[in-house]
Amino acid sequence: MIPPDIQEGLTAFCETWNMMIPALKENYLVEPLLNRRINLGCEDDRRLLTLTPTEAVITEGEDPFAHAFFATDPEGWREMLRGESNFLTLTMQHRMSTRMDEALIHLRLSIMLQLLSLMRRAMAAGG
Amino acid sequence: MDMEGITRCLAEFTVQLQYDDIPDHVISKTKEQLTSILGATLAGADTEPGRKALEAVRAWGDQPEAAAIGSDYRTSMRGAAFVNSISAQLLEFEDALMPYSHIGAASIPAALAVGEARKRSGRELLVALVAGNEIGGRIGHAIHRGIRMGNIIPVYQAVVPFVTSRLLGYDLTTTLDAVGGALIQIQISILSGWVSNSKAYLSAMPTLVGVTAASVAGSGFTGFHEALEDPLGYFTQTCERPVPAEAVEGLGEIWQSEKLVNKPFPVCGWTLAPVEGTIDLVKENAIAPADIEKITVKVPVQSVMGGTMWKAKDAFHNLEERHDWCYIPLLFEMTYPVAAAAVDGELTPRQWREERLFDEEIHAVMERVVYEPDIALTTAYVNEDKLGAAVAITTRDGKTVEKHIPIARGSTENPMDVEGKFLSCARGVIEDGKAREALQMINGLEELVDMGELNACLMQG
Numbered sequence: 001m002i003p004p005d006i007q008e009g010l011t012a013f014c015e016t017w018n019m020m021i022p023a024l025k026e027n028y029l030v031e032p033l034l035n036r037r038i039n040l041g042c043e044d045d046r047r048l049l050t051l052t053p054t055e056a057v058i059t060e061g062e063d064p065f066a067h068a069f070f071a072t073d074p075e076g077w078r079e080m081l082r083g084e085s086n087f088l089t090l091t092m093q094h095r096m097s098t099r100m101d102e103a104l105i106h107l108r109l110s111i112m113l114q115l116l117s118l119m120r121r122a123m124a125a126g127g
Numbered sequence: 128m129d130m131e132g133i134t135r136c137l138a139e140f141t142v143q144l145q146y147d148d149i150p151d152h153v154i155s156k157t158k159e160q161l162t163s164i165l166g167a168t169l170a171g172a173d174t175e176p177g178r179k180a181l182e183a184v185r186a187w188g189d190q191p192e193a194a195a196i197g198s199d200y201r202t203s204m205r206g207a208a209f210v211n212s213i214s215a216q217l218l219e220f221e222d223a224l225m226p227y228s229h230i231g232a233a234s235i236p237a238a239l240a241v242g243e244a245r246k247r248s249g250r251e252l253l254v255a256l257v258a259g260n261e262i263g264g265r266i267g268h269a270i271h272r273g274i275r276m277g278n279i280i281p282v283y284q285a286v287v288p289f290v291t292s293r294l295l296g297y298d299l300t301t302t303l304d305a306v307g308g309a310l311i312q313i314q315i316s317i318l319s320g321w322v323s324n325s326k327a328y329l330s331a332m333p334t335l336v337g338v339t340a341a342s343v344a345g346s347g348f349t350g351f352h353e354a355l356e357d358p359l360g361y362f363t364q365t366c367e368r369p370v371p372a373e374a375v376e377g378l379g380e381i382w383q384s385e386k387l388v389n390k391p392f393p394v395c396g397w398t399l400a401p402v403e404g405t406i407d408l409v410k411e412n413a414i415a416p417a418d419i420e421k422i423t424v425k426v427p428v429q430s431v432m433g434g435t436m437w438k439a440k441d442a443f444h445n446l447e448e449r450h451d452w453c454y455i456p457l458l459f460e461m462t463y464p465v466a467a468a469a470v471d472g473e474l475t476p477r478q479w480r481e482e483r484l485f486d487e488e489i490h491a492v493m494e495r496v497v498y499e500p501d502i503a504l505t506t507a508y509v510n511e512d513k514l515g516a517a518v519a520i521t522t523r524d525g526k527t528v529e530k531h532i533p534i535a536r537g538s539t540e541n542p543m544d545v546e547g548k549f550l551s552c553a554r555g556v557i558e559d560g561k562a563r564e565a566l567q568m569i570n571g572l573e574e575l576v577d578m579g580e581l582n583a584c585l586m587q588g
Contacts, residue, residue, distance in 0.1 A: 028272040032368065083428075083500070088436045092319045104367045107274045111432060118428040118500035125499065 002045045003074055009081030009117070010040075010047070010058055016116040017056035025053045029111055032104050037063050041071025049109075068102040070109055083117035086110040133356040136375045138302040141258045141289045144379075146250050146573075149257050153384045157256050160222050162545040162569050163389035163537075164231040165196070165585065166552035167221050170393065170476045171214030172197025173556045176324040176453065184210040192244040194582035196236075197556045201586075204244040205338045208287075211236035212331040217324075218393035218476055219278075219458040220552075224260060225386040225512040225538075228267030232330040233283035234259035234290045237338050241294040242578040249568070249575030251294060257384060259290040262374075264383030266355075269373040273366035277395075277433065279316050281365050283330045284309060285355065287337025295345060307350025308340035309333075313364040321459075322437070323451045386512070391536045391543040392474040395459045396514055397430040399535035404518030405468045408530050416470040416488050418522045424465060425501035425517040427508040434461035439493060446484070454479045466493040469520070475551065507533065514538075557587055 002010075024030045033051045039062040040047040046062040049070075072080075076095045079085035087110035090096040098106045146154075171177045172195075181198045189203035196211045215221055215232035222231040234256055242252050263286040271280055288309035292302040314336070316329050344350060355361045355374065362369035392402050401424045408414065426434075437456035442463075445452040457463045458479070467478040470489045477483060507513040513534040521527045537543045546566055553562035565584035568575055575581060 028368075031272075083431060085435055086432055088318060089438070092436065093441070103274050114432055114435070115428050118431055119502070119505075122428065122500040122502045122505070 002042050002047065006042060006074060006077045006081065009077070010049075012120065013081065013113055013116055014056040014058060016120055017051070017112070018054075020116065020119070021053060021055070029108055029115075032108050033112065036068070036105060037066040038105060038109060039063060039066045039069045041069060042074055042077055068105040068109075070106055072096045080110055080113040081117055083114050083121060086114045131356065133371055133374050134303060134306055134353055135299075136378065137262050137289060137355070138292075138299055138306060140261070140378050141293050142297070142299050142302055144254055144258050144293075146254050148379070149254070150382060153257060153382045154253060156384050156387050156539075157253055157260065158569055158572060159389055159545045160231050160260070160384075160387050161235060161256065161572075162549050162566065163543075164215055164221055164235045165565070165569075166545070166549035167218060167232070167390075167393075168211055168215040168236070169197045169549075169556045169585065170220060170552035171217035171327075174217050174476065174479070176327065177214045177217050179324075180210050180213045180327070193240040194243060194579075194586050196239075196582070196585045197587065199587040204240045205335055205342065207240035207243075208237045208338045209331050209335040211239065212334040213327040216327040216330045217455075218479060219395055219455075220390050220393040220476075221330075222390065223388045223396050224264040224267065224383060225388055227271040227280055228263045228282045229278050229330075230260055230263040230282065230286055231256075233287050233334045233337070234263070236330075237287045237291050237334050238294055239578065239582055241291050241338060241341075243582045245294060245296075246577050246579060247294050249572035249578060249581070252578055253572055255290045255293040258293055259286045260384040260387065261378065261382065262286055262289050264386065265374045265376065265378065268376075269371055270362060270366035270369050272368040272370065275315070275366070278329060279318055281313070281315055281333070284314050284333035284337060285361060287334050288341050291338050291341035292344070295341060297341075297345065301344050303352040304344035304348065304350040305337075305341035307352055307354040308344055308348065309337045309350070310354040310361050311340075311351065313361060315365065318436075322442075322445065322453065322456045324453055324455070326455045385539065388514075388535070389537040389543055389545055389548075391548060392464070392468075393458065393476055393479060394464045394474060395433060396535070397426070397433045397459075398461050398464050399537065400514055400516035400532040401426060401430075401461065401465050401518060402468045402474045403536050404516050404530040404532045405465050405520070406472060406474070407532075408518055408520050408528050409469050409472055412520075412528050414469075414520060414522060414528075416492055418524070419469060419492055419495060419520060420523045421521045422465060422469060422492070422496045423499060423519040423521070424461070424496065425499045425504060425519075426461075427505040427515070428500040429505070429508060430461070430514075430516075431498055431500055433459060434498065436460075439463050443484075443490075454484055457484070461498055462493045462496040463489070465496050465518075466490070513540075557585060561585075
């Protein structure tokens, strides 16, 4: 079971993605994530994240044909969703792993999880 | 996409570029870059790892062709290029060609070593450095969309063989041989390894390989002439989503060198504006470290991304516990540099020595540094490549003072005193008279007949 606070963070990520994607979809940080299905792992729990140029959707379970598997420990998820860490932080602490054919998706998704969290915080602070 | 002839196009540019083709302001920018990098090199030579590298290269016993900057010996052309690039890189004190390339920590050591060994003029040095900046700035653009970001975008290895070939006086064919030779095995850095002294190899190894390959190409040893654009070549190997056409866009018409930024502080580019704002505030308001309640630093969201790669707590723990760790990850972390700047009123190479790294007062202030993402600063970075920050210091009496730095010092819009940086870095490493003579030579580089005279000023004794 994904802890409720992580689930809430993922929901907030999807909401921010949906709000900001029209402005961001041409950006090189975002473009490799468009039209991708990514299995998310948190301990034994699995979610499927589908990212398109119009929306981000999270569903239960996983897709065997997904483009990548993106997993870290619960605290790693919290750190990314709070904007405190990204793929580079977590891999260098040996808390995420990657492989060459998935690395770009791993990096960019972690960056968007972190950046959109920071953007939410900045917008909430009024600037 | 038409990728044909990119290596050839850049080689032609390198061979054909003339001093008179280059606008005056680009020449001025390049002299500033040279001054700034030479300061960084002298400062790096005076660090503990810098001294170790200098002693190791001295022990090679190579033929004395070019100066090991900040030392009292000369070594081979490639040995000098290598060790001077280590010194230039060690303190993260070099240049950035906004937004994706770092160049000078490789191109300048390579050019100085080759130029001295072959008795080139100051004018020839300037032309070679401009060619390197124009090529490097474009290549950084072409390969920035992959997993490698910032200084890990592997630009150095593509720049050095062009710069070196120009100073060796090569024709088009030999320049292509040099580039093909240098790029036959691509070099990619392990980011996790930047915790060790070996982070300096980021520029030094490509410099060594580039100068070596160029030197060997001069004997007629061939290199692959399509190394950059080949479907299995440099662009494909270094970036998951390259746009090779960007490597030649506007070549000779739009000058990338205009976007050169020099660093006034030895720290990652993201932290320049926070450090500048902090120093200004503590000086302008005479704030004592013990009076600091909180330092709030607003930055573009991308700054936080870079600044969270390493955590201060982990870095200081590992500095004490692990043989392989050194101060280098803290150059990219954002709380220590700001705290050190607040306590010492400066951020210089001194703050990266053990005596300051473990200072209790700095560590107490570090706990009170908070970063906040800011939308306006983010927009300014995304749209205009402006690295800015807004710093607020709250003191224990409840007062808050604020400073907005729209764009970090070292850029065209907020210029820095590069000569001041050079002299400050030179102090204690070379004689003051020699340092001032070196500055005069850089300012009048067009009149310098033999670059060896400049290099001689950068040596001890």
